[in-house]
Amino acid sequence: MKNKRPVLLISLAAGLLLIGCAKAEEARVDKEPDVFDKSDIAMGTVVTERIYTQGEDPTDQILELLSQTEHKYLSWRDADSDIGKINEQAGKGAADVDGQTMGYLEEALKLAEKSAGAFDPTIGQLALLWDVEAEDPEVPSEKEIRQLLEDTGYEKIRVSSENGTDQVELEEGCSIDLGAVGKGVGCDEAAAFLKEDPHVQGAVIAVGGSVLTLGGKPDGTAWKVAVRDPRGGQEDLLGVLELEGEQYVSTSGDYEKYFIQDGRRYHHILDPATGCPADAGLISVTVLGENGAVSDGLSTACFVLGKEKGAALLEEYGAEGIFVDQEKNVYITDDLMEDFRLEASGYVVFPLSP
C-alpha cells in the first residue's frame, strides 16, 4: 500500500511550528498523548473510536458530527436533509443543496458512470421493496421489481452549479439513496475534523463497515484493521490489515443484512441491472481508496460487478482491494498483499489483477 506518511509528516511539522511559537505550550509537544475510546450508535450503525491526542477528548464531537452529516446532508428518511429535499421535489423542479451534499453526490454519480451503473444511487425504492431487515422479509414479485426498475437509473439525476448555487433535479418517481457511501462519507467528515486539530496524533474510527485510520500510534506500530470472516460468526476474522497513516477501508458483504428463503440467501446489495441481490460470485469485498466515500462506494460497486470487472474498476481508481468468492478464494491486489495476514482457515489467497 502506498505510504502516505510524507503528507502526514508535513502536517505534523506545521502543527509543531505553530506550537513552537508559544513557549508555554512547548511542554505539550513532548507529552505522551492521552488515548480516548468510545463506542456508540450513529448513522444507524455502531461507531467505534480510538483517538490519541494531547488535547481534549474529541470522541463526542465526532459522534455529533456524524449525526449532523446524516441529518443535514444524507438521510433520505429525513425530509429536512438535502437528499430528503431533492426526493421530495422529484418531478417538480430543482432543489437547492449545500456544496457538501453536491460534492458527495458528484462523487456518487462519477462512480455510477465508471461502474456502468453497478453502483446506482437511485436504487433506494428497490432496497425498500426488498427490505431484507424487515421482521418477516419476503422475495418480492417480478412485477413489483420491474415497476420500480422503471423509476431507477442515475441518469434521472440532473446536477447543476451556477452562480454559486448547487441544484439537483430528479425525474418523477425517482429518489436518491446514498446509503452505500454514507458510512464512508462519515469517515471523510471525521478525518477533516481531526486533521484540523493539531493535538491529534492518531485515530482509528470505524463507522459500521467503513474504517478511517489517521496519523500514528505512540508506539509507532501499524494500525490493525480486522476484516470479518464472511462465513464466520460476529467475532471471527478473515484476517488483519496492517496499515500506516491515513487510510480508508470499507467492506461490503452478503453476510451483513440478509434473509434466507427456500434455501437461498437474499442480501442487501442489489444489482441495478436486475433489481435483485447481486450474484456475481463474491461474498465479501474490502476496498482501500483515496477517501471514505470512494472506498465505501467501490466496495458496493465491486461486489455487484464481480471479480474481473471489479478489479478493473479498482485499477481505474488507483484503489486496492480484497475480494472473497463463494469458493473461499481470497483475491488481493499486489500492493496490499504484504499488509494482509490471513487468519481464518479454509481460505486460500491469490493475487488480484485486472
Ligand code: ADP
Ligand atoms: P452497508 O449499508 O451494510 O454498509 P453498503 O455500503 O454495501 O452496505 O451499502 C448497501 C446499501 O446501499 C443498501 O442498504 C442500499 O440502501 C444501497 N444499495 C444497495 N445496492 C446498491 C447499489 N448497487 N448501488 C448503490 N447503492 C446500493
Ligand code: MG
Ligand atoms: Mg458501500
